[in-house]
Amino acid sequence: MKIIATTSLSDYIDDNFYAFLAESGLQYIPRQNRSLPLLQSEYQSEGIVVWYKGGPVLFIGEQKFFFHPNMAKNRISLYRKSGITDPLVTACEIKPGDRFLDCTLGLGADSIVAAYFTQGSRVTGLESSPIMAAIVEWGMKLYQHESPWLINAIQQIEVVKCDHYSYLSNLGDKFYDIVYFDPMFRKPLLKSQALSPLRILANHEPVTQESLQQACRVARKRVVIKEQTSSGEFERLGIKKIVGSSNNKINFGIIDCTE
Numbered sequence: 001m002k003i004i005a006t007t008s009l010s011d012y013i014d015d016n017f018y019a020f021l022a023e024s025g026l027q028y029i030p031r032q033n034r035s036l037p038l039l040q041s042e043y044q045s046e047g048i049v050v051w052y053k054g055g056p057v058l059f060i061g062e063q064k065f066f067f068h069p070n071m072a073k074n075r076i077s078l079y080r081k082s083g084i085t086d087p088l089v090t091a092c093e094i095k096p097g098d099r100f101l102d103c104t105l106g107l108g109a110d111s112i113v114a115a116y117f118t119q120g121s122r123v124t125g126l127e128s129s130p131i132m133a134a135i136v137e138w139g140m141k142l143y144q145h146e147s148p149w150l151i152n153a154i155q156q157i158e159v160v161k162c163d164h165y166s167y168l169s170n171l172g173d174k175f176y177d178i179v180y181f182d183p184m185f186r187k188p189l190l191k192s193q194a195l196s197p198l199r200i201l202a203n204h205e206p207v208t209q210e211s212l213q214q215a216c217r218v219a220r221k222r223v224v225i226k227e228q229t230s231s232g233e234f235e236r237l238g239i240k241k242i243v244g245s246s247n248n249k250i251n252f253g254i255i256d257c258t259e
């Protein structure tokens with residue numbers, strides 16, 4: 001997919017934009033008051049990243065893709081207000097000080113929840129879609145909110161643009177406490193999600209046995225995989241211990257690495 005980068009109509013540019021361009025390798029096209037559809041047809045691009053003070057937004061036709069922590073904020077708020085523990089935290093048994101490796105970062109909601117509960121420990125999020133990694137990384141860096149607990153959790157996350165197999169293969173034994181996978185579901189849960197920007201941009205490959213073996217070597221405590229219960233993925237990967245999430249169509253498969 002050809003993607004270009006430009007500014008908003010106000011032509012706002014800062015040093016972060018230059019750093020974003022250098023990191024993402026996207027071609028910069030000066031806006032010069034042109035509409036996005038016009039730029040899209042002039043440069044024959046399918047997507048345009050527009051740079052705003054609050055972070056980059058990728059436009060694909062009528063749809064937008066940008067970092068926003070709303071789901072993570074709601075999940076953490078539920079715990080803060082009512083003491084209800086998030087199913088991810090229960091499945092992963094996240095404790096303060098745990099080092100958490102998220103092998104499938106996506107929009108980073110699970111990483112943010114994990115970061116909040118590890119309370120300042122190392123949280124790394126791996127994303128193999130280069131454009132998603134760049135948008136989420138810079139969206140996280142520039143996100144502003146009045147709640148320090150949310151900002152601290154977001155800023156605790158290191159985003160790495162890479163395939164999880166190669167990253168895992170280069171790590172030492174037991175380098176993280178928890179290694180987590182949330183691969184794309186074979187079929188979206190809701191029909192409305194079928195053509196969402198995330199589904200268009202994401203890597204849809206299933207988790208391989210090789211990646212799982214590496215994860216088991218790298219995790220000190222446990223490897224956890226989130227999957228659709230009916231997908232057959234737990235059986236394919238030989239995972240026997242399965243615990244429920246808040247949505248019974250989705251479960252967490254658990255490999256205990258301490259046994």
Ligand SMILES: C[S@@+](CC[C@H](N)C(=O)[O-])C[C@H]1O[C@@H](n2cnc3c(N)ncnc32)[C@H](O)[C@@H]1O
Pocket residue numbers: 103104105106107108109110111126127128129132162163164165182183184185201202203204205
């Ligand atoms: C379902 S999304 C994850 C959602 C995420 N848990 C959240 O809370 O926002 C899966 C993500 O993993 C990424 N992904 C899939 N295979 C990957 C791989 N081999 N290495 C790194 N990232 C991968 C996809 O591109 C996609 O963004």
